[in-house]
Amino acid sequence: MGQRWMRWGKVTMVSVLALIAAGCLRADIGVTVEEDGSGVLTFAQLQGPELREQADELGLDEDVTEFEESMPDSAEFSDVVDGDYEGRQATMTFDSLDDLDALATEVLIVEPDEQGTFDSFAVTQEGSVYAFDAVYRGSDFDDLELDDDVDPGQVIVTLELPGVVTEDNATEVADDVLTWRIPIDESATLRARTQTELVGGFTDVAGTTHADAIAWVAEQGIASGRADGTFGPGDDVTRGQMATFLMVALDLPEGDESFPDAVGATHEAGISAVAEAGITAGRTDGTFGPSDAVTRGQMATFLQSALEE
Secondary structure (H helix, E strand, C coil), rough: CCCCCCCCCCCCEEEEEEEEEECCCCEEEEEECCCCCEEEEEEEEEEEEHHHHHHHHHCCCHHCCCCCCCCCCCEEEEEEEEEEEEEEEEEECCCCHHHHHHHHHHHHHHCCCCCCEEEEEEEEEECEEEEEEEEECCCCCCCCCCCCCCCCCEEEEEEEEECEEEEECEEEECHHHHHEECCCCEEEEEEEEEEECCCCCCCCCCCCCCHHHHHHHHCCCCCCCCCCCCCCCCCCEEEHHHHHHHHHHHHHCCCCCCCCCCCCCCCHHHHHHHHHHCCCCCCCCCCCCCCCCCCCHHHHHHHHHCCCC
């Protein structure tokens, strides 16, 4: 039974259980993905008590060594216990969903004539849509001797995605949690889609205190949010951003005014426009501070200068 074990991945929380030979040996895989696409992938190989009793005969120490050698160099290993099951766990971090896809491919794929394997894997995020796709290739167990009355087991995949499921082919669906139960000697394609509630076209605004106002500024074209489809309701506003908001909201013309620390800045046009309109004269040292946060007092002064007749 010196075989490499299956691997897997997820978006918020994916768990894969391979139940083999009536529950003697198990593989658990989990993934947590943060909003920025970074996260942690874990892969554990666990042995049941019946299997541990036969450890010497089956060469399980050698199997654990092969498991660790099959993991990426970046993996960190630790002992893990789950009820009667004991084994080793590999923990790996990633910086993006692309990195997760590559890591899952490296960790999870085994030779097709071995155990079973997920031979393709993808978790993607586009705006508010999360997508999950995988192909599981079953095993015929030609190299595993089982009694006729022993069920070779199943692969159980549990996937939790943020939002509301909009498309899936799972065996069980409970809100945003999907479960596939696949006989280990069969093949299957797993697919899921979820959609978060959009407010103003943003994925992180629904239910927040200022949701209506954010939706309004988006509708007016004053704020377009960030490249990942979020708005950041709790983030600070910089002086440069405030200048651009005012330029768009008041339809200010381009200006000729300039500040030495605003040249080449992202919001240079907005800063020049509000200065030309007399809304701000910058700071006493002749700079503007494009990246500095706007205080509530400064915001009041900006608005008074912009709106008073």
